[in-house]
Amino acid sequence: GESVGLHLPTLSVQEGDNSIINCAYSNSASDYFIWYKQESGKGPQFIIDIRSNMDKRQGQRVTVLLNKTVKHLSLQIAATQPGDSAVYFCAENVDGSGNTGKLIFGQGTTLQVKP
Amino acid sequence: GAGVSQTPSNKVTEKGKYVELRCDPISGHTALYWYRQSLGQGPEFLIYFQGTGAADDSGLPNDRFFAVRPEGSVSTLKIQRTERGDSAVYLCASSLSGDPTAGELFFGEGSRLTVL
Numbered sequence A: 001g002e003s004v005g006l007h008l009p010t011l012s013v014q015e016g017d018n019s020i021i022n023c024a025y026s027n028s029a030s031d032y033f034i035w036y037k038q039e040s041g042k043g044p045q046f047i048i049d050i051r052s053n054m055d056k057r058q059g060q061r062v063t064v065l066l067n068k069t070v071k072h073l074s075l076q077i078a079a080t081q082p083g084d085s086a087v088y089f090c091a092e093n094v095d096g097s098g099n100t101g102k103l104i105f106g107q108g109t110t111l112q113v114k115p
Numbered sequence B: 001g002a003g004v005s006q007t008p009s010n011k012v013t014e015k016g017k018y019v020e021l022r023c024d025p026i027s028g029h030t031a032l033y034w035y036r037q038s039l040g041q042g043p044e045f046l047i048y049f050q051g052t053g054a055a056d057d058s059g060l061p062n063d064r065f066f067a068v069r070p071e072g073s074v075s076t077l078k079i080q081r082t083e084r085g086d087s088a089v090y091l092c093a094s095s096l097s098g099d100p101t102a103g104e105l106f107f108g109e110g111s112r113l114t115v116l
Helices: none
Strands: A004-006 A010-014 A019-025 A032-038 A045-051 A056-058 A062-067 A072-077 A086-093 A103-105 A109-114 B005-007 B010-013 B019-024 B031-037 B044-050 B053-056 B065-068 B075-079 B088-095 B111-115
Touching: A010 A019, A019 A086, A019 A109, A032 A062, A032 A072, A045 A056, A045 A062, A045 A072, A072 A086, A103 B044, B005 B088, B010 B019, B019 B088, B019 B111, B031 B075, B044 B065, B044 B075, B075 B088
Parallel strands: A010 A109, B010 B111
Antiparallel strands: A004 A019, A019 A072, A032 A045, A032 A086, A056 A062, A062 A072, A086 A103, A086 A109, B005 B019, B019 B075, B031 B044, B031 B088, B044 B053, B065 B075, B088 B111
16 A cells, blocks of 8 residues: 655754654655644644656755656755754655645654754 | 634543534635544544535544534534543644645644543
């Protein structure tokens, strides 16, 4: 069956270092992927997205890489700050038509930033 | 309002009781979603509304769960005969168009349901 998962449950980095959070997906028909950040007691917050016709997209301090060959997604955060500490989820759009709004989320990676 | 509003923020109930959870989406957003998040897990899709109609309810776990959006704005998730396994955070999200590839979903802070 289809699944979206993350390789590591917890990632600990030093403030100022770069962070890389990985995600594997199994549905080769998925055509849209999103990274969310979730702080304790809050709902997920959109970070960045990427369509399957791209392999890289950059935002402010964040970059998402998509490798369709191995069905792998990664989120890179440059110059990680204490405010980046949260749980990060990757999600994929299940319906290739993009009409349902249904997303499948991975289990999440906890990012801990040490001062 | 400025964001997606969910009430109550916390609900404790006893097994077998009926529960309603309310979501007030961002004004003007036609698409509304309910997700459920168990402890230590990612959110799981429950149902999606486009306007007043449920466009996709394939994520509802069984017929004890039902959701409505009678006027195309506020939505209520209803759970009958609650079970301990229903304990989770119920998240609501809205988006302008309903096409997730056209922009992000805006999530509320969730309603934490605890069934004793």
